[in-house]
Amino acid sequence: MKREAPKSLADYSPLFFPGLMLIVFFVVPFSTMIAVSFFQRDPSGFYTPDFVFSNYARFLSLFFGKVLGFSLVLAVMVAICCVVIAFPFTYLLTKRPRKVQTIWLVCLLSVLSLSEVIIGFAWSTLFTRTAGITNLFVAIGLMKEPVALTPSFWAVLTGMVYQALPYTILVLYPALVRLDPTLLEAARTLGASPVRAFMNVVVPALRNTIVATLIMVFVFALGSYLLPQILGRPSHWTLSVLITDQAIYQSNMPFAAAMAVFLVLMSLALVGLTLLVGRKENAL
Amino acid sequence: MSGLVLKDITKSFGNFTAVDTANLSVPHGKFVCLLGPSGCGKTTLLRMIAGLEDPSSGAILLDGTDITPVPTHKRNLGMVFQSLALFPHLTVGDNIAYPLRIRGASREEQKKRSDELLKLIHLPGFADRPVAKLSGGQRQRVAIARALALSPKLFLLDEPLSALDAKLREAMQVELRQLQQRLGITTFVVTHDQREAMTMADLVVVMGNGKILQAAPPIDIYRKPADAFVADFIGMTNLLDAEVDRAGRVSVLGQAIAGLTIPEGLTKASVSIRPEDVHLGSVGGDAISGTVTFVRDLGGTIETFVETGGKTIIAVATPRERPDVKAGQQVGVTLPAQSCVVLKS
C-alpha cells in the first residue's frame, strides 16, 4: 500500500491534540526550567531574569559530582534488582491459573496506591532495632540480638526496590503473558533443562522488553527523593533530594533548575547509551 | 519388546478425561498418524509421549524401559509444534544447531551439522537468515531440521502441515514421508486430515473422545473399519441399516443382498459401503430403485446422490465408468456383497 503525503492542513488535524498536550505539559514547563537555570538568584526575593552560567559552574564540584554519581548508581541498582526479581516472578505468575493471577495483580495494584511516605515510614519501622524484623530473626535463632538496619544504603535500596517492583511487574506482565509457551517446551524437547530453557529462550526473546523496563525503573528511581531521606544517611541522599532542598528550603530556584536540567541530560545520555548498545547487539 | 509401547495411558484434566486408557505398540521405524476430530486428545497423547504432560495413570515404554518418569529434556526426541516454536532471536542456522549448543558442541560442529541438515531440507545457504524472513513452508522445514538435529529416537509432529496451503501441504506430505523412510526414524504425526494420514502412515491410529478406536495400516482402516465412527471419519462412506429376515437373508433398504452375512446371533447391524463400490444401473432386477437428487461433477470424479427409502446413498465414479445421469432421474442401486463391511450397530 502506498501512503500519500499529507497535503492540506486538515490532513494534519489528528496531530493537533497530542501536539497541544505535548506543548502544554512538556515543552512549556521544560523550557521554563531551562530558562530559570540561567537566571540570577535574588536572596531577598525569588530570582531575576538574567543569562549567567554561575548555577552550572557551582554544580561542577566534587561534592555534586559524587552526589550525581551516587544517584545514577543507585537508580541503576534499583532497576537491575527490580528486573532480576520481577522477571522470574512475573514469568511464574503467568503460569498460574487465571484466578491466582488476578489476585496477585490486584494486590500489586493496591501496593501502588501506597504513597512514598507510607512506604518509607513502614520500612523504617521494620528496620528499627526495637520493633524491626531483626527481632523476628532473633526469635527463629538466625541472629543473636536485634540490630538497627536503618539508616543505611541497603535500607534505601530495599525501600526503593519495594516501591518500584509493582510497576516493574505490571510492565513485564503483558509481554510475558503473550510469550508463546511452546518456545520453552521446544527448548526442552531439544535437550534444555527448564532453567536453561528459560535463560536461552524466554530472556532473549524478551530482550527489548527487559531493556525498556530497565530504563523505566531507572528513570522512576532517579526521581525518588523521600525514601533516601527517610531510610538513609545524608551521604545516601540523591540529587533529587538536593534539588528539592534547594528549590523548597533554600529558595534557590535557578540552582535547583540547573541541577534538574543536568540530571535530565545525564539520564537521557544513559538511556541513549543503553539503546545504542542494544541496537549494536541486535545487529550481530 | 523394542519400539514404543503405551500401556493403559490415561490423562485427566480435573474430571475431564482427555485420553482414556490408550494402548498402542509401535515397532521402530514406523510412521504413525494419530487421526481424529478436533478435541479428541491427539495433542495430549503426543505431549505425554514427549514428556510435556504427565499421564494420570499408565506407562510409556521405550525398548522395554519405562520412560514415564524421565523428564522431556532427557528423552532424546525431536518435536515439531503446531506453532513451530522457532526461536525468534536466533538465525536459521542457530535454531537448527540449538540442541547441539545445549550439549556443548563446538562452533564448527554446530555449523557442520546445520549445513548438513539445511541441505537435507533443500534450503542450503539459509543458515544466516533470521527466521522471521522465511515463508511458511521454509519455517516448516527449519522446524523439522531442528527436531532432527540430534538424530533422535522419536520424531513427534503436531499438525505440522495445517498452516500451509493445500498444494504445499500435499507436497510436504510426500516429502516428509520420504524423509522419514530415508532416516528410518519412528515418527508420530498428529493430524485431523484423513487424506494426510493415508498418504504418510504405516499405521493409522484413529481416536475419538479420548479413546483409541482402531490402529491399523491405512488400507485396512479404509477397507475394514472397526466401527461406524471410524468408517465415517475415514473417507466418505454410506452407513446403512441391515436387517435379517426369518429366512436368514440379509437385506439393506428392503432389498436382500445375496451373499451378505452378519455375525450369528445378531438380527440387526450397520453396513458400511464406500461410494466407489456402489454401482448405479437401470431400474429393475435386484437393484434398489431410487431417485437422483444431485450430481456433483468434479471433472475427475462424479458424485451422485441417490435417495431411496428416506436415505441418501452416495456413489462415486469416474466419468468413463458411468453414462450420464441427471437429477430427478430414476436409477437402480446395486451394493456388491463383497464390498459391504458389517459393523455392530
Ligand SMILES: Nc1ncnc2c1ncn2[C@@H]1O[C@H](COP(=O)(O)OP(=O)(O)O)[C@@H](O)[C@H]1O
Ligand atoms: N491443559 C489442559 N487443561 C484442561 N483441558 C485440557 C488441557 N489440554 C487439553 N485439554 C482438553 O483436552 C481435550 C483434548 O485436547 P487435545 O489433546 O488438544 O485435542 P486434539 O489435539 O485432538 O484437538 C480438549 O477438550 C481440551 O480442551
Ligand SMILES: [Mg+2]
Ligand atoms: Mg491438537
